[in-house]
Amino acid sequence: MNPDPVAQIFAEEWPRLVAVLVRDLGDLALAEDAAQDAFVEAARRWGPGSTPDRPGAWLLTTARRKALDGLRRQRRFDERLPRLAAQLSPEPAVDHVDEADPRQLGDAQLALVFGCCHPSLAPDAQVALTLRHVCGLSTAQIARAFLVPEATMAKRLVRAKHKITAARVPFSVPEPEHRRDRLDAVLGVIYLVFTEGHTASDSARLIRGDLCDEARWLASLMTALLPTNPRSGSALLAFTDARRATRADDHGDLVLLEDQDRSRWDRAAIDLGHRQLERASIEQRTGPTNPGCDRRRSCLGPGLE
Amino acid sequence: MKYLILLYAAPDARPVPGTPESAAEHQAWMTYTMDMIQAGVHRGGDALHGIETATTIREVGGSLASTDGPFAETKETLGGYYLIDVPDLDTALEWAGRAPIVKYGAAEVRPLMVFDDIPSTAGA
Numbered sequence: 412m413n414p415d416p417v418a419q420i421f422a423e424e425w426p427r428l429v430a431v432l433v434r435d436l437g438d439l440a441l442a443e444d445a446a447q448d449a450f451v452e453a454a455r456r457w458g459p460g461s462t463p464d465r466p467g468a469w470l471l472t473t474a475r476r477k478a479l480d481g482l483r484r485q486r487r488f489d490e491r492l493p494r495l496a497a498q499l500s501p502e503p504a505v506d507h508v509d510e511a512d513p514r515q516l517g518d519a520q521l522a523l524v525f526g527c528c529h530p531s532l533a534p535d536a537q538v539a540l541t542l543r544h545v546c547g548l549s550t551a552q553i554a555r556a557f558l559v560p561e562a563t564m565a566k567r568l569v570r571a572k573h574k575i576t577a578a579r580v581p582f583s584v585p586e587p588e589h590r591r592d593r594l595d596a597v598l599g600v601i602y603l604v605f606t607e608g609h610t611a612s613d614s615a616r617l618i619r620g621d622l623c624d625e626a627r628w629l630a631s632l633m634t635a636l637l638p639t640n641p642r643s644g645s646a647l648l649a650f651t652d653a654r655r656a657t658r659a660d661d662h663g664d665l666v667l668l669e670d671q672d673r674s675r676w677d678r679a680a681i682d683l684g685h686r687q688l689e690r691a692s693i694e695q696r697t698g699p700t701n702p703g704c705d706r707r708r709s710c711l712g713p714g715l716e
Numbered sequence: 717m718k719y720l721i722l723l724y725a726a727p728d729a730r731p732v733p734g735t736p737e738s739a740a741e742h743q744a745w746m747t748y749t750m751d752m753i754q755a756g757v758h759r760g761g762d763a764l765h766g767i768e769t770a771t772t773i774r775e776v777g778g779s780l781a782s783t784d785g786p787f788a789e790t791k792e793t794l795g796g797y798y799l800i801d802v803p804d805l806d807t808a809l810e811w812a813g814r815a816p817i818v819k820y821g822a823a824e825v826r827p828l829m830v831f832d833d834i835p836s837t838a839g840a
Contacts, residue, residue, distance in 0.1 A: 529805075531805060531809065577827050577829075578719075578805045578808075578825075578826075578827040579717050579803075579804045579805050579827065580804070580805050581804040581805060581806050585806075
């Protein structure tokens with residue numbers, strides 16, 4: 412049994428919380444501070460058996476109040492304050508909690524991905540920001556994954572976040588006419604994360620599965636949220652990753668394709684890849700190349716996940 | 717949110733004055749500037765004389781010393797700037813990308829710092 416309910420909930424709720432708060436506040440640094448404050452509050456109040464029914468909603472409400480307090484304290488009476496205040500109930504009841512509706516949550520997550528992968532940021536910063544804020548990995552985990560000292564990774568993140576704040580890098584889903592270019596940057600980040608996991612530059616281990624998992628999760632997020640999207644890329648990740656368990660022997664040495672035990676390939680991943688390829692080819696015929704499709708989600712029909 | 721668009725190019729990359737290309741370029745800058753004004757984002761902007769007219773000054777050993785020439789000797793030099801006021805970096809980059817200079821030089825976009833205690837005259 413895990414004695415710390417906050418730690419358990421943290422992993423699941425942190426990325427979603429940050430995504431919604433970035434949308435509320437229009438500021439990554441403020442969003443992160445508010446999310447952190449909410450978890451500190453949770454750590455103080457929650458104990459074994461005293462976790463709220465909907466911890467995500469509780470955290471969101473608490474984080475919004477913390478952000479509002481913070482902005483008031485700093486006398487930052489700018490355009491954010493009324494926007495945020497409007498989202499809180501005027502008479503905050505003790506048990507009142509905000510629920511982020513799934514569609515809004517999806518849009519917020521998508522906006523966060525596009526912001527972290529903004530072309531004005533260096534590619535290594537895009538990767539680090541995405542893993543930190545979209546996937547919720549800690550700075551230490553990202554540093555380990557890319558074999559740099561934690562201080563180096565922390566510095567990279569701080570520098571990138573300073574630019575985001577100072578230059579006001581927007582965290583929004585780009586307009587359809589810019590979406591293709593911007594999507595390329597996002598796919599580049601997913602590809603980098605996957606490649607790093609698939610053939611780890613750490614020579615001691617051939618495969619770093621955790622990074623493959625993050626890349627595939629990101630790809631599935633993009634597939635689920637974007638009306639026209641690169642399913643074929645997502646399929647490629649699934650096919651490649653299906654062989655993960657068989658690509659290295661017990662000593663971590665490479666096993667060539669013809670020598671791999673095919674019965675141990677991940678059947679579910681292969682099936683998923685096939686389904687996505689099929690759908691990609693249908694979409695190609697029915698016209699995701701038609702730019703109007705971007706604005707009409709319905710053009711893909713009810714099969715859209 | 718204010719941004720400075722700094723315009724850089726190699727001095728010999730610009731169209732030669734007096735040619736039709738030069739006249740067309742001048743027209744392009746006019747249109748660009750007018751578009752900015754009409755969009756309500758223009759807060760200032762000027763072209764600069766060449767680096768051969770620059771003087772750089774700094775304090776050395778307690779007294780001021782001036783030298784002939786620009787601060788940094790680079791192939792591409794600062795030739796002008798625009799000051800714009802737009803909502804975010806994407807909008808600033810869009811304006812910068814429309815500057816005629818990007819065809820033969822580059823435009824650098826820098827956000828302006830805001831201080832509570834230092835008055836700014838930047839497009840106030």
